[in-house]
Amino acid sequence: MSTLILQPSREDYLIACLAAFAIMIHIFEAAIPSPFPGVKPGLANVITIASLLVFGWKIAAWISFLRVLVGSLMIGTFLSPTFAMSLAGAISSIFLLGICWKIFGHRLGAIGYSILAAFAHMAGQFLMAYLLFIPHPGLLKLLPIFMTLALVFGLLSGIIAAAMIRKVPH
Numbered sequence: 001m002s003t004l005i006l007q008p009s010r011e012d013y014l015i016a017c018l019a020a021f022a023i024m025i026h027i028f029e030a031a032i033p034s035p036f037p038g039v040k041p042g043l044a045n046v047i048t049i050a051s052l053l054v055f056g057w058k059i060a061a062w063i064s065f066l067r068v069l070v071g072s073l074m075i076g077t078f079l080s081p082t083f084a085m086s087l088a089g090a091i092s093s094i095f096l097l098g099i100c101w102k103i104f105g106h107r108l109g110a111i112g113y114s115i116l117a118a119f120a121h122m123a124g125q126f127l128m129a130y131l132l133f134i135p136h137p138g139l140l141k142l143l144p145i146f147m148t149l150a151l152v153f154g155l156l157s158g159i160i161a162a163a164m165i166r167k168v169p170h
Contacts, residue, residue: 015059019066022047026071039146041153042118044071045093049114049161054168057101061094084132085125092124093117110165111158118154122146 008016025044034040044067052060068090072078077086097117100108108116126146130139 088128114158
């Protein structure tokens with residue numbers, strides 16, 4: 001029998017390290033009480049946005065997906081409604097970031113991408129909530145409040161990501 005030995009690449013190590021950092025922030029945020037149900041600052045997305053601008057969309061997508069998957073396994077929400085909402089938000093966010101990355105490249109910057117990601121994340125979560133949990137038009141009355149929070153937290157995450165990118169040598 002022959003043995004197949006897989007050698008991780010430099011990119012594999014990079015994704016693992018950045019995903020671990022994002023997962024750590026994700027777990028920390030899960031422990032913070034929120035005044036609004038289901039609303040968290042999304043500071044783990046700082047790692048995704050910084051990775052997008054420094055390393056590209058593919059690495060950012062892996063980090064986002066691994067953060068949701070491993071983070072949910074570690075905090076015990078895997079395959080729960082919380083996981084479904086988080087995954088829907090992450091998929092929406094990464095999808096929009098991918099489209100905008102192809103069109104705009106670096107021109108949107110950390111703040112622009114972070115705000116777009118926050119809006120897409122919230123829209124994905126709202127769609128999931130509507131389709132699976134609360135299929136009532138009244139849910140949409142909450143959308144302006146949650147989108148305002150997404151704008152605030154997206155702006156905050158973008159500012160942090162921009163500062164982080166300036167401090168880290170490329």
